Structures are given as C-alpha cells and as structure tokens.
Amino acid sequence: MTSSAASMAPRESVETYIVQSGDTLSTIASQFGISTNTLLWANNLTVRSVLKLNTELTILPVSGVLHTVKSGDTLSKIASTYGVDQTEIVTYNNLDDDAALTVGEKIIVPGGEIQAPVPVSRPVAIKSIFTSPPTTSSTSTASSTGARMLWPTDGHYIVRGLSWYHTGVDIDCDGRANGTSTNDNYAAADGIVQYSGAKGGYGNTVEINHGNGIVTRYGHFYSLYVTTGQSVTAGTPLGRCGSTGNSTGTHLHFEVIGNGRFKNPLEYIR
Structure with missing residues (x-):
C-alpha cells in the first residue's frame, strides 16, 4: 500500500x-x-x-524491526538478536514455532530493537574527563574532541555521579540562589529532539534520539531553546541551565539511555 x-x-x-x-x-x-x-x-x-x-x-504497522531472513537464521536466533520473546514473533507473523524460514523472507519483529554498540571502556585520567567544555553560554559552539559525545554544558564540575538510585550525572551550572544560571546546556551529539517540555521530577527536559537505540536526556532547565521534532547537531544550545523539577540547586542532570537501559554517561562524554 x-x-x-x-x-x-x-x-x-x-x-x-x-x-x-x-x-x-x-x-x-x-x-x-x-x-x-x-x-x-x-x-x-x-x-x-x-x-x-x-x-x-x-x-511498519508496529514499532519494531523488519528482519530479512539470512542463511542460518532461526526464530530463536532472531528473537535473541532483537531482544524479544520468540512467541511474539510467532504470534504476530502467524508462524509455527518450528516453521522453516526461507532466505530472503521478511519477518516483522514487534518491539524489537537493533542493539546499540557498546562503547569500549578504557582508563581515563581524571583531568581528561573535564576537557573541552564550552567556555561561555554566548560564544561557545562545542566541537568534537574525538569522543563519542561532547560535554553537554558550560560547567564541568560533577556534583553527583551515577548510582543504582541515580540514573545519570549532575553537573554544576554555577547557578544563582533563585534557580537561574548564565550557563547553557548543549546537545551531546547529532539527533532529533523527541521531547522538549516539563517532565515530572526532571523539570524542564529535553530528550534527543541519536539513532541506534541511543537517547540522551537533559533535565532541570530554566528555559528551553528547542522544540520536539527539531533536528540538532552536536553542540546545539538546548536551553538555559536551571533548577526546575525535583532539584535542590542549579545543575544539569544528564543521562544516556541505550535500548531502554541507563548507561554510565562518562563512558560516552568527555
């Protein structure tokens, strides 16, 4: 059709x-x-x-993946590749559990996701973690330093790290007592703004879809510069850093989400 x-x-x-x-x-x-x-x-x-x-x-009629059957494929293997249960593929495509697959046949994998590549962890000197932040909110245009993502804000002091109960890193924004700041937050990589607005405890929030299952989330903005559906490049100003939502001080809460799971942002940015 x-x-x-x-x-x-x-x-x-x-x-x-x-x-x-x-x-x-x-x-x-x-x-x-x-x-x-x-x-x-x-x-x-x-x-x-x-x-x-x-x-x-x-x-596609549903969110998921359209898989083209290759030599050696089985329903179990396809399900494992895209992180779904085999029965979901069988039911949606009206197949038998032991159905013989034909090379070249197209199968819809409902809810399937193409797994994002896992960054290679390597020892990094503490000093290098804090290199290349934008210098001022009015003049900086963050540039690539060879890392997977750019440092996402003007400030570069981490006030709170990742833990089992804290899903990202908090970066100080040199804020004022009234929750405002002179610092901006920036897109860590190219992508599409999939959300821009208020989001519960995150306050004013921006989420950017970078493809391959990777999403970055930026929380507690004082004000927002971008809108949902907008394409951005690495270093694009997203908004003024603030303290909206569940926040006790002016800072950026920054998360990296890979295929629906929270990742350590410091493995992606520098």
Whole structure:
C-alpha cells in the first residue's frame, strides 16, 4: 500500500509513505504511531539523514524491526538478536514455532530493537574527563574532541555521579540562589529532539534520539531553546541551565539511555 497520509485504522501490513513538504522523521513516525527508531531502521536512515520530497519510505504497522531472513537464521536466533520473546514473533507473523524460514523472507519483529554498540571502556585520567567544555553560554559552539559525545554544558564540575538510585550525572551550572544560571546546556551529539517540555521530577527536559537505540536526556532547565521534532547537531544550545523539577540547586542532570537501559554517561562524554 502507498499513501501520502496515515490511515486512522489499525494497520496490519507494511506500507509505503511518500515524503511531503514539511515532514520530519519524528512527525512521520508519530503520524503512523511508530517509534522514530522503527522508521530509521526500516529505511536504513540515521538521525543525520535529510528527507527529500517524494521519497518513498517503508512504514511498519508496529514499532519494531523488519528482519530479512539470512542463511542460518532461526526464530530463536532472531528473537535473541532483537531482544524479544520468540512467541511474539510467532504470534504476530502467524508462524509455527518450528516453521522453516526461507532466505530472503521478511519477518516483522514487534518491539524489537537493533542493539546499540557498546562503547569500549578504557582508563581515563581524571583531568581528561573535564576537557573541552564550552567556555561561555554566548560564544561557545562545542566541537568534537574525538569522543563519542561532547560535554553537554558550560560547567564541568560533577556534583553527583551515577548510582543504582541515580540514573545519570549532575553537573554544576554555577547557578544563582533563585534557580537561574548564565550557563547553557548543549546537545551531546547529532539527533532529533523527541521531547522538549516539563517532565515530572526532571523539570524542564529535553530528550534527543541519536539513532541506534541511543537517547540522551537533559533535565532541570530554566528555559528551553528547542522544540520536539527539531533536528540538532552536536553542540546545539538546548536551553538555559536551571533548577526546575525535583532539584535542590542549579545543575544539569544528564543521562544516556541505550535500548531502554541507563548507561554510565562518562563512558560516552568527555
């Protein structure tokens, strides 16, 4: 099926969408009720990809992965690869548990995720952890230092680290008593803003989808500069650091989430 607008009825098959003027990856995904990652994976795109008018996009009926069967594949192996239960694949595709798979056959893996690469941990001198922060909120344009991600704020003093009950790192913003600051927070890598607004204890929050299952979350902004659906590059100012939400002082709460699990941000930024 080919369409230029999403049908409101539940979809059961893969269809094709023609890119229209004003479309973005996130708005198309939202239009069809699937995740942005699902759209990226199905079309071999990245968050840096530029959508061109009249381009045909493959749209899955549910969030997940469209897998093309390769030699040696089994249902168990496919389920393990994408982190789902085999019965979910069997049920959704109307297969038998012991069904013989045909090379080249396409199978929908509902809820499946292409696993993000795990960064290689290596000893790092304490000094190097704090290099290359932007210097001022008005003039800095964070640049790559060869690390996977850039330091996400003007400040560079960590006031609280990762623990089993604290899902990110808190970085001081040299704030004022009234919860304001002269410092900005920045996108740690290229991506698409999947959320910008108030978010419970996080206060004013920005979430950026970087593709490959990686999302960064930035919390406690005083004010926000970006909107949901906006494409950003590494170093893009996201907002003014603050103390909104569940916060006892002006700081940035920064998280890295890989395939739905919290990661140690210091393995990704420097």
